[in-house]
Amino acid sequence: MALSQADVLAGLKEIVEEVAGIPAASIELGKNFTDDLEVDSLSMVEVVVAAEERFGVKIPDEKVTDLVTVGDAVDFIVNAAK
Amino acid sequence: MSQRRVVVTGLGATTPLGGDVLTTWSALLAGKSGVRTLTEEWTSLLPVSFAARVAIEPSEQMERVEIRRLDRSEQFAIIASREAWKDAGSPDIDKERLGVVIASGIGGVITMLDQYDTLNNKGARLVSPHTVPMLMPNGPAANVGLELQAKAGVHTPVSACASGAEAVGYALEMIRSNRADIIVSGGVEAAVHQLPMAGFAAMKALSTRNDDPARASRPYDVDRDGFVLGEGGGVLVLEEYEHAKARGAKIYCEIAGQGLTSDGYHIAAPDPDGAGVQRAIKFALRDSNLSTKDIFHLNAHATSTPAGDVAEANALRAALGGDADHVAVSATKSMTGHLLGGAGAIESVFLVKAIQDRMAPPTINIDNLDPAVSIDVVRDKPRALPTGDIAALNDSFGFGGHNVVLVFKSL
Numbered sequence: 390m391a392l393s394q395a396d397v398l399a400g401l402k403e404i405v406e407e408v409a410g411i412p413a414a415s416i417e418l419g420k421n422f423t424d425d426l427e428v429d430s431l432s433m434v435e436v437v438v439a440a441e442e443r444f445g446v447k448i449p450d451e452k453v454t455d456l457v458t459v460g461d462a463v464d465f466i467v468n469a470a471k
Numbered sequence: 472m473s474q475r476r477v478v479v480t481g482l483g484a485t486t487p488l489g490g491d492v493l494t495t496w497s498a499l500l501a502g503k504s505g506v507r508t509l510t511e512e513w514t515s516l517l518p519v520s521f522a523a524r525v526a527i528e529p530s531e532q533m534e535r536v537e538i539r540r541l542d543r544s545e546q547f548a549i550i551a552s553r554e555a556w557k558d559a560g561s562p563d564i565d566k567e568r569l570g571v572v573i574a575s576g577i578g579g580v581i582t583m584l585d586q587y588d589t590l591n592n593k594g595a596r597l598v599s600p601h602t603v604p605m606l607m608p609n610g611p612a613a614n615v616g617l618e619l620q621a622k623a624g625v626h627t628p629v630s631a632c633a634s635g636a637e638a639v640g641y642a643l644e645m646i647r648s649n650r651a652d653i654i655v656s657g658g659v660e661a662a663v664h665q666l667p668m669a670g671f672a673a674m675k676a677l678s679t680r681n682d683d684p685a686r687a688s689r690p691y692d693v694d695r696d697g698f699v700l701g702e703g704g705g706v707l708v709l710e711e712y713e714h715a716k717a718r719g720a721k722i723y724c725e726i727a728g729q730g731l732t733s734d735g736y737h738i739a740a741p742d743p744d745g746a747g748v749q750r751a752i753k754f755a756l757r758d759s760n761l762s763t764k765d766i767f768h769l770n771a772h773a774t775s776t777p778a779g780d781v782a783e784a785n786a787l788r789a790a791l792g793g794d795a796d797h798v799a800v801s802a803t804k805s806m807t808g809h810l811l812g813g814a815g816a817i818e819s820v821f822l823v824k825a826i827q828d829r830m831a832p833p834t835i836n837i838d839n840l841d842p843a844v845s846i847d848v849v850r851d852k853p854r855a856l857p858t859g860d861i862a863a864l865n866d867s868f869g870f871g872g873h874n875v876v877l878v879f880k881s882l
Binding site: 408409410432434438 | 534540596597599600
């Protein structure tokens with residue numbers, strides 16, 4: 390099922406807010422998970438698992454380290470869902 | 472070099488009687504019970520359907536995201552430590568001279584069991600990555616240490632229901648031995664869950680007075696039938712005396728010494744002779760340079776079990792001799808229930824408040840005092856303690872035969 394970038398960003402915002410307590414409004418494509426949003430390694434695992442559940446995609450462990458920004462994650466999920 | 476003296480400069484608590492020290496202390500003096508019927512469905516599986524849950528849920532005292540990363544025992548530790556640290560005046564201290572010693576008897580048992588359910592029902596991938604930091608028994612101490620950036624050492628002594636007292640004693644030694652100037656110390660427990668309760672019930676350790684929960688915890692009463700499980704925690708900020716004076720801290724009292732022994736008798740039953748308890752009291756007085764004449768108040772372990780209460784009372788009478796006649800004994804578990812690893816810590820908080828206010832809290836629910844009890848129990852109403860110099864003892868014992876006695880004295 391194809392997903393739009395806007396849909397994935399909206400979903401990801403909800404997940405990051407739920408897991409890490411970061412207000413959805415401050416979550417943007419260019420934000421870095423670690424440096425800007427202070428999502429630590431354990432919370433990142435939670436974000437990945439929640440995103441897999443929500444979007445029906447698989448995010449392999451070796452890919453997670455490439456997901457530096459919110460935009461990286463959105464692009465990966467959009468492509469994986471194609 | 473003379474020994475470094477240690478004082479109490481901050482208190483914090485979250486208990487079945489209140490979400491902080493003052494609310495808890497007023498309820499305690501008023502003789503209120505924190506024991507209630509549980510509403511969870513699983514109580515129908517157990518012979519016991521009540522416990523003493525905290526009066527204020529952590530969700531009302533902490534941020535949502537903090538809650539989901541912390542086991543309930545860790546939440547109690549953070550809440551009580553924040554209050555205690557603030558009460559101590561949020562001291563500006565070299566973090567390498569700041570330590571944390573916070574105990575738990577069982578650790579993050581609710582997290583362990585919940586995540587085990589997740590594993591079985593949803594699979595390994597959905598087990599939380601926070602599981603291990605949440606279930607480890609040192610989690611409460613570690614999280615407080617992290618929040619305060621404590622770098623002198625973070626420790627977690629474990630001795631079942633003596634754990635909280637042992638933590639406070641360990642903190643005393645850390646300051647005496649010059650490893651630190653301030654230690655945030657205490658104990659917590661969050662074990663109101665069907666498995667620990669079923670386990671205690673299987674030992675016949677819990678009261679089954681389901682029709683009258685508030686009257687179930689009745690230390691020293693002839694009809695006592697077991698303890699009531701409680702949850703929550705207490706924290707004391709201990710500080711080296713000169714350090715506290717130099718920064719103009721509010722000083723509650725001194726923690727003068729401790730005595731620790733073990734029974735070598737049985738894994739759960741108390742030694743009926745109470746020899747280990749007597750030795751612990753003797754050592755605690757010696758460590759404090761005090762005698763039985765100086766003791767005017769005692770917060771007993773007294774959990775409301777048929778065997779334990781009398782064994783302890785006999786040991787107290789034997790250890791204190793004739794001076795037991797001027798020791799006002801309070802069994803506050805009659806109101807808070809038994810906080811296991813948190814018990815020795817909240818009861819130390821109560822002792823400090825008793826010395827400050829010169830008031831011994833009551834023991835409730837004694838309709839008929841067990842004739843085998845030959846100590847002076849404060850019943851129903853609080854009792855004024857003498858003015859002038861006084862010292863007080865806190866007894867805590869744990870499954871495994873652990874005996875811990877702490878000594879606090881006025882300054």
